[in-house]
Amino acid sequence: MFIPLGFKFSALPCGIRKKDKLDLGLIYCEGKGISWGVFTKNSQKAAPVLIGMKHIKNSSTKAILVNSGVANACTGEEGIKRAYTVLEELSKILKIKKEEILPASTGVIGEPLPVEKILPNLPKLVEELAEEKYTSFAMAIMTTDTFPKIVSKKTKEGIHILGIAKGAGMIAPNMATMLGFILTDAQLTKEELKRLLQRGVEKSFNRITVDGDTSTNDTVYALSSGAKKLEKIEDFSVHFFEVLEELAHLIVKDGEGASKVIKISIKGAKSKSEAEILARSVAESPLVKTAFYGEDPNWGRIFSALGKTKIPFEAEEVELILNGKPWIKELKFITPEEEIKRELRKSDIDLQIRLKRGKQSYSLLTCDLTEEYIKINASYRS
Amino acid sequence: MFIPLGFKFSALPCGIRKKDKLDLGLIYCEGKGISWGVFTKNSQKAAPVLIGMKHIKNSSTKAILVNSGVANACTGEEGIKRAYTVLEELSKILKIKKEEILPASTGVIGEPLPVEKILPNLPKLVEELAEEKYTSFAMAIMTTDTFPKIVSKKTKEGIHILGIAKGAGMIAPNMATMLGFILTDAQLTKEELKRLLQRGVEKSFNRITVDGDTSTNDTVYALSSGAKKLEKIEDFSVHFFEVLEELAHLIVKDGEGASKVIKISIKGAKSKSEAEILARSVAESPLVKTAFYGEDPNWGRIFSALGKTKIPFEAEEVELILNGKPWIKELKFITPEEEIKRELRKSDIDLQIRLKRGKQSYSLLTCDLTEEYIKINASYRS
Numbered sequence: 001m002f003i004p005l006g007f008k009f010s011a012l013p014c015g016i017r018k019k020d021k022l023d024l025g026l027i028y029c030e031g032k033g034i035s036w037g038v039f040t041k042n043s044q045k046a047a048p049v050l051i052g053m054k055h056i057k058n059s060s061t062k063a064i065l066v067n068s069g070v071a072n073a074c075t076g077e078e079g080i081k082r083a084y085t086v087l088e089e090l091s092k093i094l095k096i097k098k099e100e101i102l103p104a105s106t107g108v109i110g111e112p113l114p115v116e117k118i119l120p121n122l123p124k125l126v127e128e129l130a131e132e133k134y135t136s137f138a139m140a141i142m143t144t145d146t147f148p149k150i151v152s153k154k155t156k157e158g159i160h161i162l163g164i165a166k167g168a169g170m171i172a173p174n175m176a177t178m179l180g181f182i183l184t185d186a187q188l189t190k191e192e193l194k195r196l197l198q199r200g201v202e203k204s205f206n207r208i209t210v211d212g213d214t215s216t217n218d219t220v221y222a223l224s225s226g227a228k229k230l231e232k233i234e235d236f237s238v239h240f241f242e243v244l245e246e247l248a249h250l251i252v253k254d255g256e257g258a259s260k261v262i263k264i265s266i267k268g269a270k271s272k273s274e275a276e277i278l279a280r281s282v283a284e285s286p287l288v289k290t291a292f293y294g295e296d297p298n299w300g301r302i303f304s305a306l307g308k309t310k311i312p313f314e315a316e317e318v319e320l321i322l323n324g325k326p327w328i329k330e331l332k333f334i335t336p337e338e339e340i341k342r343e344l345r346k347s348d349i350d351l352q353i354r355l356k357r358g359k360q361s362y363s364l365l366t367c368d369l370t371e372e373y374i375k376i377n378a379s380y381r382s
Numbered sequence: 383m384f385i386p387l388g389f390k391f392s393a394l395p396c397g398i399r400k401k402d403k404l405d406l407g408l409i410y411c412e413g414k415g416i417s418w419g420v421f422t423k424n425s426q427k428a429a430p431v432l433i434g435m436k437h438i439k440n441s442s443t444k445a446i447l448v449n450s451g452v453a454n455a456c457t458g459e460e461g462i463k464r465a466y467t468v469l470e471e472l473s474k475i476l477k478i479k480k481e482e483i484l485p486a487s488t489g490v491i492g493e494p495l496p497v498e499k500i501l502p503n504l505p506k507l508v509e510e511l512a513e514e515k516y517t518s519f520a521m522a523i524m525t526t527d528t529f530p531k532i533v534s535k536k537t538k539e540g541i542h543i544l545g546i547a548k549g550a551g552m553i554a555p556n557m558a559t560m561l562g563f564i565l566t567d568a569q570l571t572k573e574e575l576k577r578l579l580q581r582g583v584e585k586s587f588n589r590i591t592v593d594g595d596t597s598t599n600d601t602v603y604a605l606s607s608g609a610k611k612l613e614k615i616e617d618f619s620v621h622f623f624e625v626l627e628e629l630a631h632l633i634v635k636d637g638e639g640a641s642k643v644i645k646i647s648i649k650g651a652k653s654k655s656e657a658e659i660l661a662r663s664v665a666e667s668p669l670v671k672t673a674f675y676g677e678d679p680n681w682g683r684i685f686s687a688l689g690k691t692k693i694p695f696e697a698e699e700v701e702l703i704l705n706g707k708p709w710i711k712e713l714k715f716i717t718p719e720e721e722i723k724r725e726l727r728k729s730d731i732d733l734q735i736r737l738k739r740g741k742q743s744y745s746l747l748t749c750d751l752t753e754e755y756i757k758i759n760a761s762y763r764s
Contacts, residue, residue, distance in 0.1 A: 044689030044697055068512050074697045076687045076713055109682020110713060216686050286668075287759055294760030300491020303456045307426030315426055315456045331458055331492060371753040371759075377669055378676030378752075 001134070002152040002160035004185035006085035006225030008028040011136035014121040016107070017112055024118060025140035026125050027064040027181060028094070028119055033223050035061035035102060035376050036200045040218035046073035047083045047113070047297035048103035048165035049219060055102050059190070061223055062100040064181060065090055066141050068166075069107040073134040073216035082113040089119050095125045096166040104150065104179050104219050106143055106166060134164065141166040141179055143377055150248040154237040157230050159186045161236075163243040167251040178205060178251060182243060185227040188237055196240055204244035207364035208252050252365045257372025260347050262292055265363035268355040275362035281309045283355065289369035295344040297337055302353070313355055322350040383516070384534040384542035386567035388412040390511035390606030393518035394414045398451035398489070398496055403686040406500060407522035408507050409446040409563060410476070415605050417443035417484060418576040418581045420441035422600035428455035428497070429465045429486035431601060437484050441572070443605055445481040446563060447472055448523050450498065450548075451489040455598035464495040464598040471501050486561050486601050488525055488548060516546065523548040523561055525757055531632040535621040541568045541610050543618075545625040551635040560587060560633060562602035564625060567609040568618055578622055589746035590634050634747045639754025642674055642729050647745035650737040656693055657744035663691045665733065671751035677726040680718055681710045684735070695737055703734040 010026045017023040036146035037056040039049050065087070072079045083103055091098040105113070108245040138148035141164070149165045167178030182197070201220055230236055252261045263285045282288055291298045303315055320327040322365070323343045326334040333340070343349070391409045399405040419438040421431050437443070445470070454461045461630035465485055473480040487495070523546070531547045549560030564579070583602055614616055634643045646665045651657035664670055667687040673680045685697055702709040705725045708716035715722070725731070 041687065041692060042689040043692050043694050044685055071682070074682055074713055076698050108680070109686055110710075111682075137566035169578060214684075216689060226626035286755075290756055293756065296760070298490070299599075300453070300456055300493075304424065304491055307424040307598060310423060310425050311670055312425050316458050328492075331456055369756060371756045374672055374675065374751060374753045375670075378678070 001150065002154040003131055003134060004160040004162055004183050004225060005227035006185055007162070007183050008131055009133040009137040010125050010129045011133060011140035012121050012125050012128070014060060015117045016067060020138060021333035022140035023068045024121060024125060025066045025137040026129065027183065027223070028129050029062055029196065029223055030060060031225050031227065032195055033061040033225060034188055034190050034224045035146070035221060036190065036197045037102065037222070038197055038220045040215055042218075044070050044074055044216045046105060046217040047075055047079035048072055048105045049217060051078065051083055051087070052102050052104065052219060055099055056221070058099050060100050061102055062096045063090070063094060064102045064221055064223065065116065066104040066106070066143050066179065067113070068105075068143055069323070070105060070111050071109045071217050072105040072113040073109045075110065075112055079113065082115050084119050084292070085115050086113070086122075088127070090122050093122055102221050104221070106141065106217055109216055123145045124256075129139045134162065136167075138164045144221055144256055146254055147222040149173050149247055149323055151243050151246040151250070154245055154348065155232070155235050155239050157231055157235065159230060159236060160184065161186075161239055161243050165247040165251060167254075176222075180205060180244070180247060182220065182222040182240070184222075184224045184240070186224055186230040187226045187228060188224050188230060192233070193222050193224060196237060198242045200244040204248040205239060206363060206364070208248050236337065245306060249365060252367050255367035256376045257374075258367030259370055260292055260349055260368045262349040262351060262366050262368065263326075264366060265352045265361060266349070266355065267361045268357055269360045269362070274357070275360045277309050278306055278311060278353070278361045280366050281305045283364055283366035286291050286369055289366065292349065293368035293370050295341060297327070297340045297344060306353070313357060317356045321354065323350050338351040344357045383532065384536040384544065385513055385516060385566050386542040386544055387609035388540060388567055389544070389565050390513055391515040391519040392507050392511045393515060393522035394503050394507050394510070397499045398449060399508035404518060404522035405450045406503060407448045407519040408511065409565065410609050411444055411605055411606070411611065411731070413607050414441075415607060416570055416572050416575055416703045417444040417603060417605045418572065418579045419484065419604070420579055420602045422597055422740055424598050424600075425707050426598045428453050428487060429457055429601040430454055430487045431599060432462065433465055434486065434601060434603070435483050437481055438603070439453050439623075440481050442482055443484055445472070445476060446484045446486065446603055446605065448486040448488070448561065449495070449500065450487075450523050451527055452487060452493050453489045453491045454487040454495040455491045457492065457494055461495065464497050467497050468495070468500050468504075472504050472508070475504055480724040484603050485594060486525065486599070486603070488561055491598055516544065520546045520548075526638055528636055531629055531636070533625050533628040533632070535625055537614070537617050537621050539610075539613055539617070541612060541618060542566065543621055543625050545629045547633060549606065549636075557561055560600055562587060562626070562629060564602065564604040564622070566604075566606045566622070568606055568612040569608040569610060569614060570606050574615070575604050575606060578619060582623050582626040585623060586630040590630050590748070635751050637749035638758045639752040639756075640749030641752055642731055642750045644674055644731040644733060644748050644750065645745060646748060647732070647735065647743060648741045649734060650739055651742045651744070651761045652740035654742045654744060656739070657742045659691050660688055660693060660735070661744045661746050662685045665746055665748035668751055671748065674726065674731065675752050677723060679709070679722045679726060681754035688735070695739060699734040699738045703736065705732050722759060
């Protein structure tokens with residue numbers, strides 16, 4: 001792992017979740033940290049989101065504090081108050097301003113943030129800060145995730161980028177679908193970091209919110225310690241985007257109950273937005289997702305999902321290409337059905353849908369829909 | 383059952399589906415039939431939909447022919463040709479014009495209509511027409527339905543209305559989600575029937591398409607034999623709408639894998655369309671649907687589903703009422719959680735969501751989302 005200079009991590013079980021489950025995590029940034037954030041568009045923004053939206057505007061960020069188990073969403077004024085109580089206490093221990101801390105929470109909506117469990121654990125959390133504890137941090141933010149999600153890259157100049165995320169479901173607003181933390185030691189201006197993060201999120205995390213759900217808590221923070229001078233921003237951007245894209249892929253791979261990651265690409269649409277509408281309609285169709293789970297080359301479901309967007313097209317002109325093999329052309333199988341079935345058995349699937357309406361394209365990642373998804377979500381609280 | 387005067391029914395297994403499964407159904411209307419139809423808005427309209435849209439404009443309709451197993455959708459020109467081959471043959475046997483027949487199909491998309499199986503069975507299908515065979519007809523149009531859906535009413539004047547529908551899933555475009563046939567002996571003008579059907583569908587079948595999916599084949603036909611003079615159109619309307627609403631309820635009840643029917647009502651919205659957007663967002667949320675299945679009073683999922691519409695509201699002002707019992711007010715449980723859990727165990731659930739934005743309301747029916755839904759849809763074709 002390439003841990004950026006100037007960062008320390010810590011994690012503890014403070015009893016919000018089951019006994020001994022890590023549920024409180026801290027990232028500390030030495031030096032003046034430059035930060036930005038991208039947040040959920042849900043109208044019911046959680047308390048930590050509302051606070052984070054303010055705090056990223058400050059010139060300095062020194063810490064990120066995250067808890068899992070309780071989302072602190074739909075908690076009204078009391079929720080904001082409780083979040084600030086925690087930030088104030090932490091700021092005293094770290095000897096920084098509370099405005100220099102970015103908060104994030106993930107878990108059940110509507111339950112009050114248990115400050116009485118968090119406060120007594122803050123001194124130890126700070127005490128145990130260490131460079132190598134990034135894995136514990138990644139575990140502390142997990143909810144239904146089955147593995148911690150960590151990606152790191154090193155640029156040619158020797159700059160490090162570390163990304164940590166949580167999220168285990170395409171459609172899990174209640175779980176605060178996703179949190180992401182992108183750390184680097186590159187010297188960047190706030191404006192540069194903001195532009196990079198916004199572009200990166202558009203190309204990664206925004207291409208996996210398969211059913212258009214955005215949770216009350218979705219947050220991606222970027223934070224740079226500025227410890228290393230940056231010369232080649234192009235090379236850095238490539239690596240920065242890769243970190244985001246790989247994290248996004250890990251989230252889909254760990255999708256609740258998912259057995260397959262499916263990339264859906266639309267080519268030959270009239271406009272970018274038309275391509276996106278078509279791609280999302282296919283990627284979010286429960287019938288397409290269950291057909292992939294059933295490894296059933298039931299291509300009619302794909303055409304029906306395209307058609308329900310009401311964007312007009314000639315079915316005869318649509319081509320489907322599966323894992324590089326021509327599947328459907330002029331409404332007929334091109335590669336024998338048996339061979340297509342074999343492709344469907346793979347766990348990574350690439351579906352290209354070619355129209356003849358124009359030159360625009362869009363792609364996104366989805367996963368299949370399985371019985372396990374229902375089990376996880378029917379019993380989440382109990 | 384109140385079978386309207388002037389109608390006969392017939393059904394046969396012609397081998398499109400499994401051996402001996404009824405898959406071809408016929409309704410014959412004596413006298414000059416007045417008809418209208420309401421169709422899917424999917425851009426990929428099936429061949430029978432395209433033909434039906436034309437034929438309802440004619441002044442006389444004498445028959446409705448339906449097959450299950452193959453949807454005859456995404457079949458291009460060839461699909462239209464095959465559908466007409468069948469209609470022409472039937473019109474010869476019945477000694478009517480082919481334009482006097484309304485077709486409908488439901489089943490797998492993209493497969494060719496097996497005319498070679500249908501044609502030889504048409505003479506027998508006509509021969510066996512009988513008033514009492516409406517149940518066989520209702521069974522012939524079933525796909526994943528677990529029971530035939532038949533509702534009938536008699537008005538004070540003695541006019542009969544018979545409704546037969548198929549559909550077993552909120553979200554089953556591939557199954558050609560729903561077909562409906564509303565028959566009556568009331569003397570109505572085409573204009574009257576059209577108005578009644580459009581209004582009725584808006585209040586019934588359009589309030590159960592929970593994920594916005596409209597299949598390639600969705601069709602509701604209304605057909606009147608005109609055998610009885612109609613005096614009181616108000617009284618007739620009430621009964622006509624009831625038939626549609628009860629059929630819609632039966633479809634949700636038979637929702638693929640569903641264990642509960644849930645009525646979602648939004649009250650106090652600023653506009654009708656705002657109320658509809660909010661109601662659909664809740665009714666279509668997989669997380670809300672799995673929570674109902676899990677009988678989990680996880681109200682945060684409902685708030686999150688409301689919030690993802692981006693319609694602004696104060697969470698503190700939202701009230702939830704479950705089966706008439708106050709559930710959540712000012713973000714807190716009003717009725718004890720245990721009592722709410724008991725309500726959630728019922729199979730018919732009424733959820734009212736009250737906002738304080740205005741005076742408009744909207745309601746619709748949904749069902750819960752269960753493992754069984756996945757099983758049915760992952761393995762439908764095999």
